Amino acid sequence: MIAVTERPIVAAIVVHGPDGSVAASSHERRGVGPFFWYAEVAEAASGTHRAGLGNGPEVHACDEFRVSDERRRVRERTDDVVWPVEWSWERDTEALYSAWVEKLFDDPLEAQPSWNGLSAVLGDPARNLLHDHLGLGEDSGRQRLVLEPDCADLPFFLRAYFAWKVGLPFGFSNCTRGGRFGAPRCSQWHTNLDPPREPGDDLELMRRFLKRDVGWAIHSGSARTPADDDRTDLYLTKVAPASIRPGAVYADPYGHTLVVVRHVAQTSESAGVLLAVDAQPDGTVARKRFWRGNFLFALDPALGGPGFKRFRPIVFERRALRALGNREVERSAEYGDFGLDQHAGGVEGFYDAMDDLQNPTPLDPARALREVIQALDEQLRTRVRSVENGRVHVAENPAVIRMPDGAEIFETTGAWEDFSTPARDLRILVAIDVVRAFPARVERRRERFAMPAGKTPAQVRAELEALLVSETAERRFSYTRTDGSDWTLSIADVFARAAQLEIAYDPNDCVEVRWGAAQGSDEAATCTRRAPAQQQARMEEYRAWFRERRRPPRE
Numbered sequence: 001m002i003a004v005t006e007r008p009i010v011a012a013i014v015v016h017g018p019d020g021s022v023a024a025s026s027h028e029r030r031g032v033g034p035f036f037w038y039a040e041v042a043e044a045a046s047g048t049h050r051a052g053l054g055n056g057p058e059v060h061a062c063d064e065f066r067v068s069d070e071r072r073r074v075r076e077r078t079d080d081v082v083w084p085v086e087w088s089w090e091r092d093t094e095a096l097y098s099a100w101v102e103k104l105f106d107d108p109l110e111a112q113p114s115w116n117g118l119s120a121v122l123g124d125p126a127r128n129l130l131h132d133h134l135g136l137g138e139d140s141g142r143q144r145l146v147l148e149p150d151c152a153d154l155p156f157f158l159r160a161y162f163a164w165k166v167g168l169p170f171g172f173s174n175c176t177r178g179g180r181f182g183a184p185r186c187s188q189w190h191t192n193l194d195p196p197r198e199p200g201d202d203l204e205l206m207r208r209f210l211k212r213d214v215g216w217a218i219h220s221g222s223a224r225t226p227a228d229d230d231r232t233d234l235y236l237t238k239v240a241p242a243s244i245r246p247g248a249v250y251a252d253p254y255g256h257t258l259v260v261v262r263h264v265a266q267t268s269e270s271a272g273v274l275l276a277v278d279a280q281p282d283g284t285v286a287r288k289r290f291w292r293g294n295f296l297f298a299l300d301p302a303l304g305g306p307g308f309k310r311f312r313p314i315v316f317e318r319r320a321l322r323a324l325g326n327r328e329v330e331r332s333a334e335y336g337d338f339g340l341d342q343h344a345g346g347v348e349g350f351y352d353a354m355d356d357l358q359n360p361t362p363l364d365p366a367r368a369l370r371e372v373i374q375a376l377d378e379q380l381r382t383r384v385r386s387v388e389n390g391r392v393h394v395a396e397n398p399a400v401i402r403m404p405d406g407a408e409i410f411e412t413t414g415a416w417e418d419f420s421t422p423a424r425d426l427r428i429l430v431a432i433d434v435v436r437a438f439p440a441r442v443e444r445r446r447e448r449f450a451m452p453a454g455k456t457p458a459q460v461r462a463e464l465e466a467l468l469v470s471e472t473a474e475r476r477f478s479y480t481r482t483d484g485s486d487w488t489l490s491i492a493d494v495f496a497r498a499a500q501l502e503i504a505y506d507p508n509d510c511v512e513v514r515w516g517a518a519q520g521s522d523e524a525a526t527c528t529r530r531a532p533a534q535q536q537a538r539m540e541e542y543r544a545w546f547r548e549r550r551r552p553p554r555e
Contacts, residue, residue: 085168118285179553252295293434362448403420
């Protein structure tokens with residue numbers, strides 16, 4: 001049982017069995033808006049149960065439901081649509097969606113969870129509140145859904161999966177990818193009520209719908225549509241906790257997308273944290289924290305409209321589905337959060353606004369610096385997994401992986417997409433710049449920090465720069481070299497190798513080169529493979545993109 005509310009009330013969820021005894025209960029309130037309570041009855045007796053949310057004599061909500069001895073389908077089969085619409089997207093169903101997403105990726109804050117594909121998450125009944133909800137064996141049976149979305153697909157797969165389970169409408173568009181002559185634009189809207197192209201049972205219809213219809217249509221331009229465009233699947237939100245919530249989508253200007261999964265509120269002891277998940281070409285789904293190194297932001301009409309977005313509400317009118325436009329969302333009592341304020345203050349204004357959202361109370365400067373170093377640490381450890389995947393692949397498949405031309409190194413298909421790291425490395429270079437510049441940022445934005453009494457901003461900056469040196473020297477991680485041995489690096493080592501990391505993304509190079517090992521060093525002694533000379537020359541040609549921390553526009 002799950003209870004969801006927009007208000008931070010003090011309450012508990014209690015489930016009574018058919019005999020009146022308490023079958024399950026929980027006082028734990030989760031989330032930072034919406035808020036939810038979760039209780040599970042491991043072995044429910046058949047008969048009528050009652051669930052309630054309340055605090056002593058004050059009851060906020062209650063409901064009765066029956067548990068049957070027989071396993072049966074939740075809904076009748078449908079042949080003319082992928083699934084029927086039984087509910088509508090409103091405040092309550094959006095809150096339930098947010099709670100479902102948060103529970104799906106729930107892990108301790110200090111963990112760095114990752115999964116081998118989305119199916120590994122959906123197939124876990126402890127995470128997925130809708131596990132096998134339809135009674136089709138859709139998450140655990142022999143014919144279960146196996147979903148391997150890339151970063152662009154992930155938010156659409158999650159939204160469609162939830163809509164399918166609950167009976168909500170879902171739609172998606174065919175969009176252009178955009179390029180130097182304009183941002184992505186969308187047309188040809190499709191929904192779950194479109195007649196299937198081929199017959200099949202409910203599970204087969206959904207499998208084809210996700211993998212072929214949605215999967216083939218959604219790409220890196222689908223979320224980067226212009227901020228003021230109405231013909232889009234996602235709309236730009238205001239910078240507010242009620243909008244940037246679990247299930248919201250972050251579209252960066254270069255085509256990467258993430259899904260917000262948790263907002264950890266600031267306390268007197270710790271900074272606020274916004275967590276999101278993304279999917280990588282190798283199938284990995286991993287959790288990331290919001291910060292400038294993971295969430296790139298740039299304003300360029302050719303790149304489209306980056307920022308935090310939400311799926312457009314879909315309404316049923318005149319026997320057809322329709323997505324609300326921007327002004328309709330803005331006027332809606334259920335939503336009301338369309339806005340362009342993410343773009344109003346430029347790049348620095350965006351990051352300043354996000355700082356204010358996560359930490360309304362000024363932060364201790366030293367603690368804040370350690371937070372950004374921790375974020376970079378997590379980012380580097382994620383790169384360790386990506387480079388290791390490439391090492392294993394090359395060991396098993398020694399043929400040279402073809403390197404695409406120009407901007408396609410960031411966006412292609414095949415082994416290069418799976419095992420190269422140009423986009424990740426560009427983000428790490430940006431992240432290094434952010435960490436290095438943090439002491440100066442504290443001096444510039446002194447009003448956002450709890451500056452120590454009796455010290456000038458210049459003195460605080462000097463202390464932070466000294467702390468930066470010590471912290472980056474102490475924080476270490478290891479990677480596996482070509483011969484299988486481990487080599488340890490510090491974050492300070494990575495700082496010193498920033499120039500080498502501008503040309504370290506080619507999976508045809510040995511892992512030692514990909515971590516910037518100096519030629520002739522002990523670290524590089526185990527390197528037995530280099531990228532072809534032609535590929536090395538092209539990386540030198542493209543080096544300016546990485547040195548200038550920018551991605552080239554699509555042709």
